[in-house]
Amino acid sequence: MEIMRSHWLPWNSHCSSHKLVSVPYKVTLRNLEKTTFISCSLQNNATSLRLAENPSEKSTYSRGLLTTKSVMDVSKVNRIIKECTEDGFFEDAIRVYLDFIECGFPVEEFRFFPCLIKAFGGLHDVNKGKQIHGHLLKFGFLQDIFVKNSLLGMYWKCGAAEDAVDMFERMEKRDSVSWNTMISGFCQSGEYVKSLVMFRRMITECGGSYHNRVACLAALSSCASIKCSIHGLEIHGFLVKNGLDSDEFLVSGLIEMYMKCGDIKNAENVFERIRDNELVGRNMVVWNVMILGYVSNECLSLALELFVEMLKLGISPDSSTVVAVLVLCSQLLDLAVGKQIHGLILSLGLDDDVRVGTALMEMYFKCGDPETSLQIFKRSQNYNLVMWGSVMLNCAQNGYPNEALQFFSEFMLDCGFPDPVILLAALRACSFLSLKPRGMAIHGFAIKMGFDSDVFVGGALVDFYGKCGDMEYAQQVFHGLSTRDLVSWNALISGFAQNKCADEALKAFRDMQSKKIKPNTVTMACILSVCTHLSVMILCKEVHCYLLRHWFETNALVNNSLISAYAKCGDIRSSWTVFEKLPVRNEVTWNSILLGFGMHGCTDEMFATFEKMKKINIKPDHGTFTSLLSTCSHSGKVDAGWKYFISMMEDYNLEPRVEQYTCMVDLLGRAGYLNQAYDLIMSMPCSPDDRIWGSLLASCKNHGNTKLAEVAANHIFELDPSSVGYRVLLTNLYEDSGNLNEVFRVRTEMKQMGLKKQPGCSWIEVSNSMHIFVAGDYSHDQSEDIYATIESLSLEMKRVGYVPHIQAASNKYWA
Structure with missing residues (x-):
């Protein structure tokens, strides 16, 4: 041969x-x-x-x-x-x-x-x-x-x-290695049930002659993977019977199995039995597994107590220990403890460990200290893909998208070949900033690297194009994915909802269900936002019933969205019912019901609810004061508005943002305090946007102040030259004051710029049917009856003394 x-x-x-x-x-x-x-x-x-x-x-x-x-x-x-x-x-x-x-x-x-x-x-x-x-x-x-x-x-x-x-x-003859290889092989390949079947077969055919650590560890790992505590208990009994329950490796395996199965009590029993054992009781791995088990089961205080006890006993923690404790601090949002752990890490010389450095960064980001996190990253001497991906993703998710993209550029220069996690972080940053050209370049790079078929990158691309308002390309990417998971569907539905494509969002939701993809809380929050946009009561109730059938009613995110949806659909009673039934309410929950009361003009209920919120020590945030100030504006309560505005700064140390200033300008403007409103805008520490100037312009129109209106309009057109609505508002002001030359000038400018006001559209739900109306539209099958009713109501209004505001001069001018 x-x-x-x-x-x-x-x-x-x-x-x-x-x-x-x-x-x-x-x-x-x-x-x-x-x-x-x-x-x-x-x-x-x-x-x-x-x-x-x-x-x-x-x-x-x-x-x-x-x-x-x-x-x-x-x-x-x-x-x-x-x-x-x-x-x-x-x-x-x-x-x-x-x-x-x-x-x-x-x-x-x-x-x-x-x-x-x-x-x-x-x-x-x-x-x-x-x-x-x-x-x-x-x-x-x-x-x-x-x-x-x-x-x-x-x-x-x-x-x-x-x-x-x-x-x-x-094989005619098998030894313990043969059985171990098969049991471990099934376990490592994800065939956990077969691994347990093979373990049982070994016990049946060989009795206790081949029991050993490797087979038992593989069997325990299989039980942990499928969260089968019943078989885990059987294996535990087998270990006790054969005197293996004091083996340090098997003790760790038992604790890990029980923790992953959520059986904390039995895990504690195993741990307590070996604590007095000189060899096993001081084994660092056993303590690590116990602490990590507490953290994974959200028993954070117990995990911290055990870590402190470990230190008191003189057991020196390793990198795995401190990583688990840093995860604990991240979940507790306890920066003070996190800083103490950081000091311990430095004293132990573990700060050069990449896993520890990554966990430290994560902790500081989640605890609200991103500056320290970035300093740790920049000082680190050992970078790997996980660390790069972590800093980029955390920057993108915590309001530092520009820094995330800067790190991405540095990574490309230093390393050159990103993995899907790094591309995911870069796309998240582009989504936050709506940087379409940059995101498309990253998309092209993902295609070149062959990562565009990755389900996570694909979902991020759908989300990116949706955030940039390009739903056509978002759909193209979505339909090009070989595998579409829940995240991908959520990105598509969220994109439709954010871009006011309500019908498309609902259709995508139905298509997702037809593919047997089970929605989660994010999905339902998006669908409820569609209900809020459409203000369709029957749809809101249908979604609520779906939530009840599928056990979503206890989720905070879903309930907050449900409160807002009912309020927007005109049913504040249902909003209040949902609110009262909640066992736990967070800041967003209180803000949602406050906004609903304000939307429906229930000022007394709103102020009373705010007082209850303060009594139970729920700290109000910017959203809370936006709702309060908006309600004061619509109800004309100037003194109350000033009280809340000052309280926001003095009592809660909240620096007002543009939204709160806009509410105050609207409040003062509606009450006729136009000069005070203008002075407030000029004293703002932040730059005013077109909305706050637009609020002042609307108030000037209502009170006939042409001079100040022109000042506000000039600021608006500098910020947004293509604004249509504010130009129409200015035209109406000129018409009211009889300044026809200015009316002609503004309208001529609009024609030259190709600006057209979109006709108004409204809809009403009657007997579970939607009726849509557009200004000047006669397409409704009952339009003759509708306009006849409007004429009848107008005559009745005149009969009781109402004098309509007729712009006769304008009509004559344009005739």
Whole structure:
């Protein structure tokens, strides 16, 4: 037979029926040319093998370890194969074996096949693995139990579960390693139930003779993965019966299993039993598993207490311990404790650990100290992809999108090849800033790297295009995804909702359900925002019923959205009912009901609710005062408005934002205090926007102050030259004052700029049916009756003394 170095062919007589598969590495042996083929006979085994020309970075041959037959012996071959395999140079290890054969040594003299088989397993290629299996079968080496076990392990590494099972079932003799390999193999490949079945079978067939740590750990890990505490209890009993319940590794496995199953009591029982054991009780891994278990089950105070006790006992924490405690601080939002842990990390010299550095950054970000987090990142000497991704994602999610994009640029310069997490962070930042050109460039890079099919990157792209208002491209990206998970659907529905595409959002929600994708709280909050936009009562009630049927009614996000939706749909009673039934209310909940009361003019109820909010020590935020000031504005309560505005600054140390200033300007303007309103705008520490000037302009129109209106209008048109509504408002003011020349000038400017006012649209729900009306529209099938009723009402209003405001001068001018 021939050994040809460039391609692999099977180790059996049917090699001619198999295609050549390229394996990258280079061989230059005994000064032969790269294209030279070396042939030697392996008795009657017709086999061909070719090795490609691209070597590993550290070639065995470049070390000069195996060059001539005169220095070759079996022990040296074994040592070299073992070293290559341990260092990850699997192809070099296999090449050494081939040289062994080429140099004329009989195959029977080689007795280190388990190590060679491990090298084949490292290639993760089942076809190549079958070659060595066939080779061993041909020469009769499969009688050795060590060889069989090595082949089992190789098949599991190659992901060939069926081949592993087939070989296991054909084994006449099995030892503990055989069973361990199968139990662990099923567990590591995600077949947790099969792993437990194999463990039970081992106990049944072998009794207690083969019980050992490896099998039990794999079985416990399987129980933890599927959260099956019943089987976990059985394994626990088996360990107690066989005296293995004090093994430090198995104790850790038991605690982890119980914690992942949510059985904190049994985890504590296991931990308490070994605390007095000198060896196990002071094992740091056991304490780490216990602390992490408390954190994962949100028993944060217990985790902190256990960590303090660990320190008192003199057990020095490692990186895993402090990472768990930093996660605890992040969840508690306890910056003070986090800073103490930071000091401990510095004293222990763990600050150079990448995992610790990443956890520290996360903690400072979540606890509201992003500056320190950024300093930690900039001072760090050890960066990896996780750390880069963490700082970018946290910047994007915590109001530092520009910094996130700056870090992305630095990463591209330093490293060059991002992973999906880093692209995800960059896209989040672009979404926050609505930077469409930059986001499209990142999209192109994702396509080039082949990450556009990644479900997380795909969802971020849909969200990005939705935030930028390009729903057409968002849909194109969405439909191009090979897999669409809940996040992708939520991004699409949210995009439709944010861009006022209500019908499309509802259709996407129905399509998602038809694909058997179960909605979550984010989905339902988006759908409720659609109800709020449409103000359709029947739709709001349908969604509420859906929430009740699917057990969403206890979620804070959903209930807050539901309160707002009912209020916007005109049913403040239902909003109040939802609010009263909530067992827990956060700041957003109180703000939602306050806004609803203000929207419906229920000023007394609103002020009373605010007082209740203060009594239970719920601290009001900017949203709270926006609702209060808006209600004061619409009800004309100037004194109350000033009281809340001053209280906001003095009692709660909240610096007013543009929204609160806009409410105050509207309040003063409606009451006729136009100069005070103007002075307030000019004294603002922040830059006024077009909305606050528009509020002043509307008040000037109502009170006929043309001079101040022109000042406000000039500011508006500087900020937004394409504004239509405010130009129409200014025109109406000129009409009221009889200044027809200015009316003509403004309208001429609008025509030259191509600006047109969109006709008003309104709708009303009658008997669960929607009736939509557009200004000047006669398409409704009852339009004659509708306009006749309007005429009748107008006559009735005149009869009781109402004098309509008729712009006769304007009509005459434009006739």
